[in-house]
Amino acid sequence: MHIHDLIEDSASLANLCAHLATKPYVVVDTEFMRENSYWPELCLLQIADDEEAAAIDTMAEGIDLKPLLDLLTENEEVLKVFHAGGQDIEIVYNLTGKTPHPLFDTQVAAMALGQGEQIGYSNLVDSYLGIQVDKGARFTDWARRPLDKRQIDYAICDVTYLSEIFPRMLEKLKKTGRGAWLDQEMERLADPENYRNDPDEAWQRVRVSSRKPEVLGRLKALARWRELEAQGKDLPRGRIIKDETLADLAANPPRKQADLGRVRGLSPAWAGNDIGGRLMAALEGAVPMTTAELPPRDDRKPALGKDGALVADLLKLLLKIRAKEINVAAKLLARTDELEALAAGQREGLPMLQGWRFDQFGKDALQLVEGQLGFTVRNGKLKMTRTEEAG
Template identity: 35%
Template sequence: MNYQIITESNQLDLVCQQARETDVVMLDTEFVRTRTYYPQLGLIQLFDGEHLSLIDPTVIDDMSAFVGLLQDTSVLKVLHACGEDLEVFHNSFGCLPYPMVDTQVMAAFLGHGLSTGFAALVDHYLGVELDKSESRTDWLARPLTAKQLDYAAADVHYLLPLYEKLLNEVTEAGWWQAAQQESDLLASKRVKTVNAEMAYLDVKGAWQLKPRELAVLKPLATWRYKEAVRRDLALNFVFKEADLLTVARLGLQNRQRMEQEGIDPRAIQRHATRIISIVKAAREIPAEEYPDKIERLMDMTGYKQKFKVLKDEVKHAAQASGLATEFIASKKQLNQVISWVWKKDRDPAKLPDAMQGWRLELVGEKLNKLL
């Protein structure tokens, strides 16, 4: 397995130009995300079938040649379990690889589990046992060891023959177009514009709060999100979610009460003054301006019966198609459909997953009728 380490812009220009002369390239990234809000890119692996390059983005000033490759619509990019890789590309370069297909998705159309790992598929299809001992390494540390580099290179070296085998089987089974649609759907979900003012809706347990308490949680969650982005710090490293709920529920307005309720002492030391001012301001909001109580689908009349009817329909589709029930429509995706009908009045601009692409004909239209 021969590879070259790319540390300069002129080297990058050359390997990206070579890659753009092919129809398909293999891509992977190595990144670190322990305390940060955004993933920190440490290495990019690129294989065009002939040249295997390990690109070091931490030392290259001009990555525009690589961005050009990501955006070159004549070159298909192949990744495995690409969700976080897409987030890395979007955060680092402001774009996603397109067109793109995910081999984990391709494998799911062939009856493999939805989250089958790369090593398991390489073992199954190629009879090669990969060493995954470096998966938790610090990819921002330098220099990288030979073992780390070999590990990173293997991820794209074996991705090519794996992709070719999967492509043959998926095409033969009639699912190739569906695999591309599903990969596009995955990509679209990774580019989310967060509305800071609505961040409170993503706080687990927010549904338990009364409107008066939500009026406190809402500005607190907005502050926490903005602080996380500003400092590039994971949300819970700014202020723990459970602590956020405690402050909102009890309307805590002094340090002593925060300490008594078990709020993280470091968070109190750093943020108490700001939080107290937010809580005080929120307590002044008139009742008519409180957010509505969060109504969960599962608490709505008739939900359990409807969910069971939809789930049974998906089971029929699974038996007929040979695809896994969870892959056709997970619990979350079935809830999307119910929410789309009950709360969004079947808004065509907000189609749930089941009402588009390959799922529409397989099961979506039937689910819609059943509702």
């Protein structure tokens, strides 16, 4: 494989992207820093196909990233391959308002090939290539310049190894007929809504014990205020004010700004400074949360009752057996809340009762709750058995 020198100028990047735009797929990875900022700072982007690989210095002075971003978000002919790509996709979304598409995530694909729910990159490389990844540069400061050769080599290895692994995974998926299983998961990953930081939804990140509409209304207003402050200052939201303090202010709102000086987690200066004033304005503008917005109660899960809870446990057992039988991550077949909903009598809107999931698991799950399927022990092993009622 041809490894390019570090790409630091617009002309070299444009030439590389023009070549990669003719390829069926590219493998993408990023190095970024976000410890001291709200927005993740893209420091390096690595990209490869089956013949060449490069690291692009996205912080290089004057470099025009448009050809690269267009390749990732506008070119529908080239498949973009990531491993656990959520944060990489978020970075592209922040830069463009769009997500890479079409995309393929090797961590998700590994679920369909029986390699667990969240296989790490190092374990994936080891299982396919028998190579132990050098983790020495993982915690490097990617924003510092110049980058040394070891850092660049470490970064490029992420895409060179993955460019070897991806075709092998694809071949396995074709042989097992499981490629179509992943279409829905990949489209969900590519949905821009997953990466949009809506200040009006920020309250859902904060844990609070109260369900009073007025408390949650204040929490929503304060979380929105904090999100906008953090975005405007490009600071982590916790640097503005911590979650616990936010929840405490929502539950026990101060009557006047001077009271902020006595709030645990705030400095005394908040009693008279501008940011304290903006916090108080957010509180004053808060309105009780509407019934439609209130989060579901943890204790208002489907009314299972004792018998229903037992049925849900049997469904979990069935899921475990079936996942092992067909060598697939259980999470890809069905989620716990779906099993409990099925046990409680729900039949509509459950992914496990649609498409390939119904064929592989949902059909048997339905028969189990309807008394047409049971468990038996044969030679010390738990097996499924059809009941006489199943005909």
